[in-house]
Amino acid sequence: MDEKNYSLKDLVNDITQIVEETELDSERVERTERYVSKFIQSENPIPIEALQSDKNQYARHSLYRDPQDRFEILALIWEPGQRTGLHDHDGTWGVEGIVTGRMRIHNYLQMESYPEDNKVKLSYSGTMNLNALSTGELLPPADCHILQPEGNDTVVTIHVYGKQLRHFKVFKSTEEDNIYTVHDHPVGYTTESLITI
Numbered sequence: 001m002d003e004k005n006y007s008l009k010d011l012v013n014d015i016t017q018i019v020e021e022t023e024l025d026s027e028r029v030e031r032t033e034r035y036v037s038k039f040i041q042s043e044n045p046i047p048i049e050a051l052q053s054d055k056n057q058y059a060r061h062s063l064y065r066d067p068q069d070r071f072e073i074l075a076l077i078w079e080p081g082q083r084t085g086l087h088d089h090d091g092t093w094g095v096e097g098i099v100t101g102r103m104r105i106h107n108y109l110q111m112e113s114y115p116e117d118n119k120v121k122l123s124y125s126g127t128m129n130l131n132a133l134s135t136g137e138l139l140p141p142a143d144c145h146i147l148q149p150e151g152n153d154t155v156v157t158i159h160v161y162g163k164q165l166r167h168f169k170v171f172k173s174t175e176e177d178n179i180y181t182v183h184d185h186p187v188g189y190t191t192e193s194l195i196t197i
């Protein structure tokens, strides 16, 4: 296959095969990342309808949802200043790829949970600058981060999660070092799934 013609449908087919072949999250992440990398290097990988930004917050376009809820694929469109809070991914794995632009990602590890106080202990594990065509992984407990677009251009990213992510937790700092309060954050879609297979 011509590498520049690797389509969203190809990506869906390949990730479907991965989730059918292994139930190990670490293997799903590693293998999915290779295909996300291939996808973002193809020409115009994101459907034009999913490139619309939202002036109020980063846009969250659903590209595909697995009918058995083993993964979903999203395109996120970021205007300058549209950063996320510090958040998790509801216990699931994930892969991210930068299609155009640059992102800065601040990573945290989940260390302890104190459900009776609605608090968690997180440990800052570093900041990465990702350029276009690069990818990153999420695998609990290394699944908390802040994403922020860099520069003055619109940034386009693709995200694969190991299930339909309808809500996640947002963490807010407290006066205690590394201790954060936990807030449930429901998320919706700017546009719904654009392809069916």
Ligand SMILES: [Fe+2]
Pocket (backbone or CB within 6 Å): 087, 088, 089, 145, 147
């Ligand atoms: Fe995230």
